Amino acid sequence: MITKVLAALAVLGATGCAGSATSGADGKAGATAKATGATAYPFTLGNCGTDVTYKAAPKKAVTLNQTAAEILIHLGAGDRIAGTGYEVEKPSAAIAEQYEKIPVLSAPGAEIKHEKLLEAQPDFVYGSFASMFTKEQSGDRKQLHDLGVPTYLTEFDCAYHESVAGADFTMLFEEYRRLGRIMGVPEAGEKLATDQKAVVDTAVAGVKKRDTPLKVMWFYSTYEGTPWAAGPGGLPQHISQLVGVENIFADARTKWAEVSWDEVAARNPDVIILADLTRGEPNDTAREKLDLLKKDPLTSRLAAVQGDRFITIPGSHMDPSYGSASAVPALVDGLNKLG
Secondary structure (H helix, E strand, O other): OHHOOOHHHOEEEEEEOOOOOOOOOOOOOOOOOOOOOOOOEEEEEOOOOOEEEEOOOOOOOEEEOOHHHHHHHHHOOHHHEEEOOOOOOOOOOHHHHHHHHHHHOOOOOOOOOOHHHHHHHOOEEEEEEHHHHOOOOOHHHHHHOOOOOEEEEOOHOOOOOOOOOOOHHHHHHHHHHHHHHHHHHHHHHHHHHHHHHHHHHHHHHHHOOOOOOOOOOEEEEEEOOEEEEEEEHHHHHHHHHHHOEEOOOOOOEEEEEEHHHHHHHHHHHOOEEEEOOOOOOOOOOOHHHHHHHHHHHHHHHHHHHHHOOEEEEEEEEEEEOOHHHHHHHHHHHHHHOOO
């Protein structure tokens, strides 16, 4: 099986004739550079502290999670995805036809296992969560690199669950540019970054100013009855700052924090942002979260709950993804309607 992977890599030829300079090992060099011309292979990028060399445009990419696949589809490289995993929701109508052609290498809501990944004979692996690049799951990055399979891990999650200094849309848009370069479509990466920046900028310009910032809770999920909420070092915190609201758990230790209902009540948010998830876990959907909040003796007394001050956003948009930009107008519209 490993032989097959290496053989598939060997037949790939280099493409393109021009490209930008190699990025530094911190993965952030050239963050404002514009993609011009075609990609020149081979080239090396610093990604999450690891230098990775990309020898040719991938022809059989595997994405470890659905949102990673969606980004490649929006870059126009969907026909080069040999497999994907960790499905969490139905794809949008705009890309459903392309997405449904991609082989799914895992059960719904589950990670791709290493042997299943190798069966797809990938020449590139892209994932949005460090927890998937482990020996217990799809294989760690060194394992794959030793097989000659280059990888890319989002800079938002170099270390599982940790807050990321400077996590913002600039980082996400640079990821589009880097993936565009890796896939040999740098112009598509630049266009995607430019288009989504316009979505964010337009939404932020429409924010209704308030004398006192509203306090919000980004309610993502529950585990055995314990709530998980957005903390610092992730896009929800960045979006909160962009639109002028106060994330009540901005002082947490991680970007997704295990909190308590007593602490939620003590911090008393003005608005609760509900993550709508369809993974099948308890209280995943926005409707289930709403029912939980209204039925619980403690949370039912919160002003936000009694005043129906809720805003629903797809859960996948709260993690770095193609949908993250649209979370900004959704939040701004919701806040403006609440007055």
